[in-house]
Amino acid sequence: MPGTRLDPIDRKILAELQADGRMTNVELARRVGISAPPCLRRVRTLEEQGFIRGYHADIDARELGFEVQVFAMVGLVSQAEADLSAFEDRCRAWPLVRECHMLNGEVDFILKCVAPDLSSFQSFLTGELLTAPNVASVKTSLVIRGAKDEPGVPFDVLEARLSKSA
Amino acid sequence: MPGTRLDPIDRKILAELQADGRMTNVELARRVGISAPPCLRRVRTLEEQGFIRGYHADIDARELGFEVQVFAMVGLVSQAEADLSAFEDRCRAWPLVRECHMLNGEVDFILKCVAPDLSSFQSFLTGELLTAPNVASVKTSLVIRGAKDEPGVPFDVLEARLSKSA
DNA sequence: CAGGCGACGCAATAATGTTTCGCTCTTGCG
DNA sequence: CGCAAGAGCGAAACATTATTGCGTCGCCTG
Secondary structure: OOOOOOOHHHHHHHHHHHHOOOOOHHHHHHHHOOOHHHHHHHHHHHHHOOOEEEEEEEEOOHHHOOOEEEEEEEEEOOOOHHHHHHHHHHHHHOOOEEEEEEEOOOOOEEEEEEEOOHHHHHHHHHHHHOOOOOEEEEEEEEEEEEEEEOOOOOHHHHHHHHHHHO | OOOOOOOHHHHHHHHHHHHOOOOOHHHHHHHHOOOHHHHHHHHHHHHHOOOEEEEEEEEOOHHHOOOEEEEEEEEEOOOOHHHHHHHHHHHHHOOOEEEEEEEOOOOOEEEEEEEOOHHHHHHHHHHHHOOOOOEEEEEEEEEEEEEEEOOOOOHHHHHHHHHHHO
16 A cells, blocks of 8 residues: 555654664654654554564675675576566575666576585586576676665655655 | 674574564464574564674555656776775665666666656656766666565575585 | 582563554545 | 644563583494
């Protein structure tokens, strides 16, 4: 329901839970300026309406031995919808592929992959990705280092935007 | 401490919290097969050691009006360390840039950006990114649709790997 | 084999999560 | 303007969970 607009308290709740998903409801209520029960009701509603998709611990992959991160640009032979879906299904089944986005432009898909080491990735690349049906070309780029990694919504931009249109 | 190896219970804890970061400690303890107090102690330790970087609610950006997602491939004029760092600092300051990774290959950086609409992104692109110091080239690709988006660690791969090396 | 270290589980207490209930404020209509 | 209906809030009560303290067990070490 795009019609179900959020009030400033709801947006604050989302921003706080994005920053710290394990915050207690009491603390959350204190920060957004209401008491605990209505705060919990709002959180439940936001979950049901799909604004909150879930909660996840942010695990350090490198500490667990996944030292390689790679972006793969994939071009397909056929861009028919059935072939696109088939490739997406394959990506969902590959554990080393953590993200798969369909793009416009010369490249059809971009994949974010992780692997324990280079040889693991290369065996995945040559044994799985390059040999998958309908794959025409793959260009890979190793991540040398990460400078910023904050998936989520820039709530400061959202608030600025809303205050303008109001 | 890379020497501080994790036992199967610790890895199970990480996997469960990655899947559901708001799980209660009681439920977590039940799932990993130990009682609540030592389970909580392990979680605290994992947090302190940096295996768990934090907890975040997964917010649906599209529902909040961020309908555009873009990957930007950026090439710089100078790849001197000071210039690389300067660009990374700039990326950290741009709210529309959610991720910034330094790559090998022909492109220096890949940026994942969000924006409320195309014109917002284009004004960022022309007014900020393209005019930033040291930026030589930017190629952007719109995300048509997302097929998979599961940042994190593939714990099934990790377990398979460990059982082999054991 | 005794001592010490580490980790576990149990039990008790503090804190939090969750439901219930009554109140207030807003909205729409006579 | 006044009233009735509905939504949202806060205080209190109850259920669940988090946290601490302590005793026990297994294991390594000297």
